[in-house]
Amino acid sequence: MxxxxxxxxxxxxWHPAEVAxxxxxxxxxxxxxxxxxxxxxxxxxxxxxxxxxLILGYAGIVSLGHAAMFGAGAxxxxxxxxxxxxxxxxxxAAAAVAGAAIAWATSFIAVRGGDLTRLxxxxxxxxxxxxxxxxxxxxTGGVDGLSDMAVRDLLGVFPFDLAGRTAYVYSFAVLxxxxxxxxxxxxxxxxxxxxxxxxxxxxxxxxxxxxxxxLIAIYSVSGxxxxxxxxxxxxTTQFVGLEVLGxxxxxxxxxxxxxxxxxxxxxxxxxxxxxxxxxxxxxxxxPVYWQFWLGLLLVxxxxxxxxxxxxxxxxxxxxxxGRAAR
Amino acid sequence: MSAVLRTEGLSRSWGALQAVKEVSFALQxxxxxxxxxxxxxxxxxxxxxxxxxxxxxxxxxxxxxxRITHLPQHLRVKRGMTRTFQITTLFxxxxxxxxxxxxICERKGLxxxxxxxxxxxAAEIDEARRVVRDLQLExxxxxxxxxxxxxxxxxxxxxxxxxxxxxxxLLDEPAAGIPVSESAEVFGVLASxxxxxxxxxxxxxxxxxxxFAERITVLVEGSILVEGxxxxxxxxxxxxxxxxxxxxxx
Numbered sequence: 001m002x003x004x005x006x007x008x009x010x011x012x013x014w015h016p017a018e019v020a021x022x023x024x025x026x027x028x029x030x031x032x033x034x035x036x037x038x039x040x041x042x043x044x045x046x047x048x049x050x051x052x053x054l055i056l057g058y059a060g061i062v063s064l065g066h067a068a069m070f071g072a073g074a075x076x077x078x079x080x081x082x083x084x085x086x087x088x089x090x091x092x093a094a095a096a097v098a099g100a101a102i103a104w105a106t107s108f109i110a111v112r113g114g115d116l117t118r119l120x121x122x123x124x125x126x127x128x129x130x131x132x133x134x135x136x137x138x139x140t141g142g143v144d145g146l147s148d149m150a151v152r153d154l155l156g157v158f159p160f161d162l163a164g165r166t167a168y169v170y171s172f173a174v175l176x177x178x179x180x181x182x183x184x185x186x187x188x189x190x191x192x193x194x195x196x197x198x199x200x201x202x203x204x205x206x207x208x209x210x211x212x213x214x215l216i217a218i219y220s221v222s223g224x225x226x227x228x229x230x231x232x233x234x235x236t237t238q239f240v241g242l243e244v245l246g247x248x249x250x251x252x253x254x255x256x257x258x259x260x261x262x263x264x265x266x267x268x269x270x271x272x273x274x275x276x277x278x279x280x281x282x283x284x285x286x287p288v289y290w291q292f293w294l295g296l297l298l299v300x301x302x303x304x305x306x307x308x309x310x311x312x313x314x315x316x317x318x319x320x321x322g323r324a325a326r
Numbered sequence: 327m328s329a330v331l332r333t334e335g336l337s338r339s340w341g342a343l344q345a346v347k348e349v350s351f352a353l354q355x356x357x358x359x360x361x362x363x364x365x366x367x368x369x370x371x372x373x374x375x376x377x378x379x380x381x382x383x384x385x386x387x388x389x390x391x392x393r394i395t396h397l398p399q400h401l402r403v404k405r406g407m408t409r410t411f412q413i414t415t416l417f418x419x420x421x422x423x424x425x426x427x428x429x430i431c432e433r434k435g436l437x438x439x440x441x442x443x444x445x446x447x448a449a450e451i452d453e454a455r456r457v458v459r460d461l462q463l464e465x466x467x468x469x470x471x472x473x474x475x476x477x478x479x480x481x482x483x484x485x486x487x488x489x490x491x492x493x494x495x496l497l498d499e500p501a502a503g504i505p506v507s508e509s510a511e512v513f514g515v516l517a518s519x520x521x522x523x524x525x526x527x528x529x530x531x532x533x534x535x536x537x538f539a540e541r542i543t544v545l546v547e548g549s550i551l552v553e554g555x556x557x558x559x560x561x562x563x564x565x566x567x568x569x570x571x572x573x574x575x576x
Contacts, residue, residue: 009424011445189431189447190440192420196428199417206377206411207432207490208403214437 010187021266022176029168036164042276043171044232049256049268050175050182051225056254057263058186059218060198062115064250065126066226068106069099071133071245073227078146078240079139086152092174092231099227102129104220111215123247130245146240160236167236174232175269178225182265185221194218198263255294259301261308270309329388330355330494330524331407336375336385345371347548348385353494356521360539361528364568368548369528370412373496376526377409378402389494406493410483412502412528418472422463422482425471427454429489454489461485461515477508484515495519497527501534513538536560544568 025043029036048070055061073095080091103110106125110118133140140146153159158166185191197204197211204211234240243249252275260271278297282290301308329352336349345368353359361369374380376387378399386395389405397405417425430450431437445451458467461481466474471482484500500516501509513534516525529535535542536556543553544565552562559565 009427009445009451010443012443184443185440187443187445188440189436189442189444190438192424192428192431192444193437195420196417196425199419200415203411203415203417203486204432205379205399206403206408206415207429207486208400208408209432209437210398210400217438 012184012187018266021269025172029165033163036168038276038280040164040167040171040236041233042273043168043175044229044236045253045256045276046269046272047171047175047178047232048226048229049253049260049272050179050265051222051229052253052257053262053265053268054182054185054225055219055222056257057265057267058191058198059194059215060201061111061215061219062118062254063110063122064119064247064254065110065122065124066222066253067245067247067249068122068126068129069103069223069226070230070233070249071129072102072223073099073230074234074240074244075133075140075146075230076227077231078149078234081149081151081235081238082146084150086150088151088154088170088235091151091235092228095227095231095234096224097227099230100220100224103223103226104216107216107219111212111219123250126245126247126250130242130247133245134242140242141240143242145242146234147238149234149238149240151235151238160238164236171232171236174228178228179265179269182225186265190214190217255298257308259298259308261310261312264310264314267308267310274309328355329353330390331376331526332388332391333376334386334388336372336382336387338371338375338380338382340371344548346375346382349545349548349550350385351543351550351553353524353526354541355524357524357526358538358540359524359526360535360542361526361545362530362532362535362542363545363551366547367545369545370498371548372545373409373498373526373528377407377496379409403490403492406491407496408487408490408492408494409496410487410498410500412498414476414479414483416471416479416482416486419470421468421470422474422478422485423451423454423458423467425482426457426485426489427451429486430454430457433490457485457489461488462511477504477511480504480508480512481515484512488519492523494524494526497525499528499530501529501531506531509534 028039032039052063052066055063076095076098077091080094085091110121110125134142151160154166154170160166193209193214197214201211230244233244256271256275257268259274260269261267278294279290282293331353333349333351336346338346349372363369371380375382378397382395386393388394389402389407394402420428427444427450430453434450458464461484463478463481463485466478471479474482480500487495501512509531517538539556542556542559544551544559546568551564551568552559
């Protein structure tokens with residue numbers, strides 16, 4: 001590396017690999033027309049993982065209760081559609097507000113303290129919301145779930161079909177739009193500030209940075225995105241089950257992000273795809289014990305390829321480039 | 327000369343240990359002021375109280391005559407006072423340039439700006455490059471902090487503080503843990519700072535203290551033992567007793 005000529009700061013420019021990634025996602029329905037339902041689930045879960053990456057990968061906030069915001073969004077969109085407001089885009093917006101509101105309200109306790117405190121507090125908030133939704137069965141449908149939703153045609157033109165074509169395109173478009181915003185956020189001074197907090201929370205106040213305010217801001221943004229993901233699930237499946245708020249959803253999400261690699265934005269998307277495709281394949285091979293293989297994969301990942309799939313690719317690339325340079 | 331930073335009866339204890347006992351102290355504008363004393367004298371605690379890292383249990387802190395005793399640390403920085411840390415407190419995953427840029431963006435109130443990429447903040451990047459160059463970190467600008475040699479990390483520790491453009495700079499053992507040859511480099515950088523930056527520093531190496539300081543405060547068991555010019559301190563019998571009587575400083 002030779003002085004300032006080589007100074008690299010993350011710009012907004014697109015790497016060819018990124019373009020290829022999005023083209024592949026856009027082309028997927030043509031290559032696997034029979035798997036569109038799974039495809040949209042992967043996109044929605046990827047969006048959810050993206051929201052966790054913002055707080056975990058960039059700001060260093062660990063959470064075992066991110067389903068709280070996802071569920072809030074799902075119920076918001078679901079209840080709106082059930083009670084006569086079936087327009088999907090405004091439903092998404094309402095869900096984003098709900099997710100952000102839950103995140104903002106809980107952020108005052110969720111971003112305090114160390115990692116263990118945060119894990120326990122977010123876990124606790126998630127459990128409370130789950131039981132609240134369970135108790136409010138008259139509104140939420142409780143364990144039976146919320147159905148009888150009338151989601152209207154997308155943009156008044158595209159009905160949600162059984163094959164899941166509209167659902168896939170809709171989920172893809174929303175994921176891409178939100179991703180663009182996240183990409184700007186993490187490359188901005190605000191994003192740099194978050195990385196500073198993640199790496200040196202003790203130093204940040206000495207730079208004049210209001211750490212708490214920054215964390216509350218990103219936690220709320222993350223909550224809004226999780227809410228949008230929840231709403232997408234509700235609208236595309238026309239059903240909201242209690243498990244949208246479940247502990248398993250939060251825990252799986254953390255696993256996916258670690259699997260894909262936190263702090264790269266793409267890690268969550270790749271992790272979600274790997275996790276769900278593996279779940280789909282392994283569980284059809286052995287419906288009871290598929291989690292064994294997932295567990296093995298996770299342990300291997302943490303030991304062999306720290307930083308997840310995306311981290312491993314970066315490492316391999318550095319090695320190859322390093323060899324070429326020598 | 328007038329006092330930029332002043333304390334009145336400042337106290338802080340940790341359990342039964344009185345780390346800082348009713349310290350009343352003044353730092354004059356433009357000073358090169360050393361804070362010395364044996365290990366456990368309360369030097370770092372005093373700096374923590376001044377910067378707001380830790381709240382005091384009694385007493386007050388004044389900056390430019392304003393009482394800032396309970397002002398949060400980040401707002402004291404906005405008023406022009408910042409610090410470095412004895413134990414390197416940096417950003418392992420950020421490069422040298424990014425670390426300095428971060429401090430500049432925070433100083434300029436850009437820390438919440440979330441749309442325009444950092445890479446397009448040309449004025450801030452230029453300034454960061456100047457700071458990096460001034461501290462002889464040019465060749466390492468792109469190196470992540472975690473891969474930086476320790477001596478360079480100590481320089482970055484100062485670079486990040488200077489990027490905040492402080493009027494009052496508190497340095498907690500800026501040359502801690504680096505060889506004497508490199509500590510001269512650190513103090514060379516500090517010596518080149520303009521006089522409108524007031525400096526208070528903690529240092530164990532008496533050669534550096536006597537070369538750089540124009541005024542010295544000796545802290546023993548949380549209280550000020552004596553304060554004076556380097557000549558007065560060198561001649562003071564009580565100071566000698568503290569340092570020599572206890573088998574020197576460690």
